[in-house]
Amino acid sequence: MTNTTAVILLGLALAVVAGLGTYAVTLWREVRRREAFREEELRRAHENCLENLELVANALHQGQVDITEGAWRCKTLLDILDPSLASRPEFLAFAEVHERTRHLHTHSARQALSPRARFHEDRERLEVEDEWRDAVMEAAANALQFRRDWPGSLH
Numbered sequence: 001m002t003n004t005t006a007v008i009l010l011g012l013a014l015a016v017v018a019g020l021g022t023y024a025v026t027l028w029r030e031v032r033r034r035e036a037f038r039e040e041e042l043r044r045a046h047e048n049c050l051e052n053l054e055l056v057a058n059a060l061h062q063g064q065v066d067i068t069e070g071a072w073r074c075k076t077l078l079d080i081l082d083p084s085l086a087s088r089p090e091f092l093a094f095a096e097v098h099e100r101t102r103h104l105h106t107h108s109a110r111q112a113l114s115p116r117a118r119f120h121e122d123r124e125r126l127e128v129e130d131e132w133r134d135a136v137m138e139a140a141a142n143a144l145q146f147r148r149d150w151p152g153s154l155h
Helices: 003-061 067-081 089-101 107-111 115-149
Strands: none
Touching (some): 003 067, 003 115, 089 115
16 A cells, blocks of 8 residues: 555544534534423423412412312323322322222213212212312322422512
């Protein structure tokens, strides 16, 4: 191999390495951009869940939503934020009402029930609500405090 050929091959190798390096830097920047976008989306999703949690907890306190529906919604929002939250002692009432009423029919399945079966389910739901009302109200107050204490919360 002549010196000229070696220099040409060396130059070509350096150009390929430089091109690959540039491509690697471009990919690295894209990964960082996507990570930042994903983190921002997650932050906004958490903030949205917290706002909804606040709305539902306030609706529970004002009697605008029944105990069962409010407990279900609060549990779901806490699960979205962090699945371990619903098992915290201050939110356990949400999980308990959910567990004791999850077999009850809703929406079109409820409409398909006979009036007698619907009455039976309503009675069962009301018994659970009567038993857990105070605990769910306390859990709703805890949810409002949790909302205020959440890192980065605007409240």
